[in-house]
Amino acid sequence: MEVVYSRCAGLDVHKKTVVACVLIREGAQVQKEIRTFSTMTSDLLVLHDWLLAHGVREVAMESTGIYWKPIFNLLEANFRVLLVNAAHIKAVPGRKTDVKDCEWIAELLSYGLLKGSFIPPEPIRELRDLTRYRKSLIDERVREVNRLHKLLESANIKLSSVATDVMGVSGRAILEALLSGSTDPEALASLARGRLREKLPELRKALEGRFGAHHRFMLEQILSHLDFLEQSIEQVSREVESRLAPFSEDIQRVCTTTGVGQRAAEMIIAEIGVDMSRFPTHRHLASWAGICPSNNESAGKHKSGKIRKGDRWLYRALIEIAW
DSSP states (O other): OOOSOSEEEEEEEOSSEEEEEEEEEETTEEEEEEEEEESSHHHHHHHHHHHHHTTOOEEEEEOOTTTHHHHHHHHTTTSEEEEEOGGGSOOOSSOOOHHHHHHHHHHHHHTTOOOOOOOOOHHHHHHHHHHHHHHHHHHHHHHHHHHHHHHHHHTTOOHHHHOSOTTSHHHHHHHHHHHHTOOOHHHHHTTOOGGGGGGHHHHHHHTOSOOOHHHHHHHHHHHHHHHHHHHHHHHHHHHHHHHTGGGHHHHHHHHTSTTOOHHHHHHHHHHHOSOGGGSSSHHHHHHHHTOSBOOOEETTEEOOOOBOOOOHHHHHHHHHHHO
C-alpha cells in the first residue's frame, strides 16, 4: 500500500493523559517512538515541541468526548490535525492498549486512510459555544415554567386553564400578588389585563385554591430562577449578536429561507459556519446534520434505514424550522 505521509503521529487521548506515537518511514525502514504526556497545558506544549522536533506535520486523534479540545487548541496552528470518528478506526478485536491504539492511528494516517471530522474555525467554534449555551438556558427556562405549572396545580390554582401564558403580563401580576400574600380570587382576578378580562368569571373560579406558605416559598424560588435565566439569556444573546456582526450578510441570506427566523439563522451559522466548501455537496451536509436516512440493502432487499446520529443541535433547529 502506498505511503501518503512518511512522518506522522497518532494520539490516544484521555482525560488525564495522551499517548503519542510518532511514525517515521524512510524507505523500507520504519521507526516508532511512543511517549505519554499529561494533558496539562505545560505538558501539551512539550508534546507540541516534540512533534515539531521529529518533523511531523500530520497528526490524528480520536474524538474522545471533549478531551480532544485542549490538544487541538495547541496543535492546530502548526499541524494538520485530523479529528477522527472512533467508529471508523476500530482495530482488530483482541489486545487493546493505549500504546496499540496510538500506533494503529498513526499507521492508518500514514497510508491516508483516515478522514477528519468537520471542525469549524475558532470564531465559529466560539459562536457555537454561545448559541448552544443560550439554547440550554432556554430549555432550562421551559423546564422551570413547567415546574411553576405543577406548583400551581398542587395548590389548586388553575391559572393555566384560563390564561394562555402564565408568565405573561397578567399572569406575572397575579403570581406577584400571590407571592405578597394575597389569596382573594376577586382581587387576584382584577389584575387581569387585555383579553384575559373577558374571562373574569372563569378566572375567579380558577384562582380559588389552597395556596399556603409552602407554595409561596416555592413560588419565590421559581420566579427568582426564571428572572435569572431571562437575564442570562439576554446577556448571551447580546454577545451572540456582537460575534455575528461579521456574518450579517450571511444571516440575512439564511433568513430568506421559508420558516427561518433570526434565532434559527444564528444557530445554523454557528453549527456549519459560512465556508460550504467543507462539504462536497448538499447531500454531504444533510448526512452530516443527521437528517437523511441511511441505506440498508442486502440481496436486493431494502430494509429500514434509520437516520444517523449527526449534529443534534443543528438537527433540532431544522426540526423546529420545519414545524
